[in-house]
Amino acid sequence: MSKNSGATAGVTGVTLAKDLRLEWRxxxxxxxxLFFALLVVVVFSFSFDPNAExxxxxxxxxxxxxxxxxxxxxxxxxxxxxxxxxVLDAYRVSPAPANSLFLAKALGNFIFVAVLEMLxxxxxxxxxxLRPLGPAWQLIPLAVLGTWAIVVNGTFFAAxxxxxxxxxxxxxxxxxxxxxxxxxxxxxATTAILTGELSARFWIVLLTTYDVVFTIACLLLFELVxxxx
Amino acid sequence: xxxxxxxxxxxxxxxxxxxxxxALVAAPTEQTMGNVQRIFYYHVPSAWTAFLLFxxxxxxxVWYLIRRSPHADAVAVVTAEVGVVFCTVVLLTGPLWARPVxxxxxxxxxxxxxxxxxWLIYISYLMLRRFSTSGQTPVLAAAxxxxxxxxxxxxxxxxxxxxxxxxxxxxxxxxxxxPRMWHVLLINWAAFLCFAGLICWSRYRLExxxxxxxxxxxxxxxxxxxxx
Numbered sequence: 001m002s003k004n005s006g007a008t009a010g011v012t013g014v015t016l017a018k019d020l021r022l023e024w025r026x027x028x029x030x031x032x033x034l035f036f037a038l039l040v041v042v043v044f045s046f047s048f049d050p051n052a053e054x055x056x057x058x059x060x061x062x063x064x065x066x067x068x069x070x071x072x073x074x075x076x077x078x079x080x081x082x083x084x085x086x087v088l089d090a091y092r093v094s095p096a097p098a099n100s101l102f103l104a105k106a107l108g109n110f111i112f113v114a115v116l117e118m119l120x121x122x123x124x125x126x127x128x129x130l131r132p133l134g135p136a137w138q139l140i141p142l143a144v145l146g147t148w149a150i151v152v153n154g155t156f157f158a159a160x161x162x163x164x165x166x167x168x169x170x171x172x173x174x175x176x177x178x179x180x181x182x183x184x185x186x187x188x189a190t191t192a193i194l195t196g197e198l199s200a201r202f203w204i205v206l207l208t209t210y211d212v213v214f215t216i217a218c219l220l221l222f223e224l225v226x227x228x229x
Numbered sequence: 230x231x232x233x234x235x236x237x238x239x240x241x242x243x244x245x246x247x248x249x250x251x252a253l254v255a256a257p258t259e260q261t262m263g264n265v266q267r268i269f270y271y272h273v274p275s276a277w278t279a280f281l282l283f284x285x286x287x288x289x290x291v292w293y294l295i296r297r298s299p300h301a302d303a304v305a306v307v308t309a310e311v312g313v314v315f316c317t318v319v320l321l322t323g324p325l326w327a328r329p330v331x332x333x334x335x336x337x338x339x340x341x342x343x344x345x346x347x348w349l350i351y352i353s354y355l356m357l358r359r360f361s362t363s364g365q366t367p368v369l370a371a372a373x374x375x376x377x378x379x380x381x382x383x384x385x386x387x388x389x390x391x392x393x394x395x396x397x398x399x400x401x402x403x404x405x406x407x408p409r410m411w412h413v414l415l416i417n418w419a420a421f422l423c424f425a426g427l428i429c430w431s432r433y434r435l436e437x438x439x440x441x442x443x444x445x446x447x448x449x450x451x452x453x454x455x456x457x
Contacts, residue, residue: 163369164357164362174353174356178377184391206383206386206390224294229365
């Protein structure tokens with residue numbers, strides 16, 4: 001068992017390092033995500049032109065919708081990049097556990113989206129004149145849980161839509177309906193923290209439940225999806 | 230089996246007509262809402278039927294992953310499709326009822342929103358089946374069905390916290406309901422279940438035939454008749 005889990009961690013680490021190196025050299029995912037999110041922020045800012053009080057009310061929704069849309073850009077490249085040179089087929093025939101591959105991809109996406117969030121947050125604060133009235137530190141665990149919720153399902157559905165016609169559009173069609181509870185929790189918790197009127201605790205509990213349920217389900221089902229040629 | 234189908238169809242037609250009569254004529258008129266309330270006999274049975282079909286879809290999907298039985302997969306396709314149809318009926322009759330009674334077409338309350346999200350999830354399930362070019366679409370679809378079903382309680386709870394103000398539903402809301410109305414409701418549900426069963430049955434036969442045709446065509450491509 002320990003040997004097995006050691007192998008899992010090893011494959012995860014190697015794959016993750018490979019993905020990060022690829023991304024570091026090409027910067028495809030992060031550049032396109034960043035530019036896309038920037039566009040969303042600017043367009044929303046023009047369309048609403050909010051004052052500081054209104055900003056607190058709507059920023060939670062704006063920031064997470066921007067992140068979700070931008071994440072789709074990175075998620076679409078997750079597996080598509082492995083199709084070139086039949087890398088994915090090599091994974092299929094290799095004895096490496098499927099879940100370690102899934103974890104590596106999900107962690108990689110988590111890192112990309114987290115970097116995006118870190119770069120976007122100052123912009124958001126600047127454009128929307130944000131100053132949270134609630135406990136701002138709670139935004140950090142919230143962002144971690146929310147990002148994981150988006151990427152764990154996103155990585156899974158990206159693998160699923162790999163063999164579909166018009167793959168790029170298939171991913172959001174599958175991902176968005178299932179992500180609704182997570183998005184609702186994220187947006188409401190963020191608004192609660194920014195306005196400081198309500199407690200975000202309940203939403204964080206819900207988000208944690210969502211993460212646990214879907215992480216387990218994705219890990220249980222991923223091997224089937226990987227081998228579904 | 231072939232003879233059973235027209236008999237069942239006839240029985241369903243009779244039951245549906247009887248249920249229609251009961252709902253439109255025999256059932257007592259509701260005190261405050263008037264005749265508009267009669268949409269209740271279509272709205273609620275459709276909702277229950279849709280939820281039942283989605284439950285069968287989940288069970289069939291799990292069964293498919295365990296046993297890899299093509300029949301279970303056919304059942305999953307059929308129940309998802311017919312379930313979406315009934316769910317659409319719910320979403321269409323809901324606003325028709327809400328507008329005269331509540332004065333609004335739509336409200337983001339827990340039942341309405343959950344039903345809408347459920348509908349979205351199963352539409353995306355059907356989209357996956359339609360767009361997937363994988364030879365193992367059933368496996369992908371079953372995985373999607375399981376994730377979708379896991380999402381349902383989370384959707385319900387998240388929206389429940391989000392919007393707790395709900396015009397108390399007629400059933401299970403503590404409101405008293407005329408026993409005569411219960412009777413009509415149950416007759417209508419029975420009729421709708423038979424109707425759903427009938428559509429599922431014929432759709433299931435179609436699905437199986439379609440697969441047989443596809444298999445035959447694939448065989449034909451592998452060994453053309455001329456070479457035999």
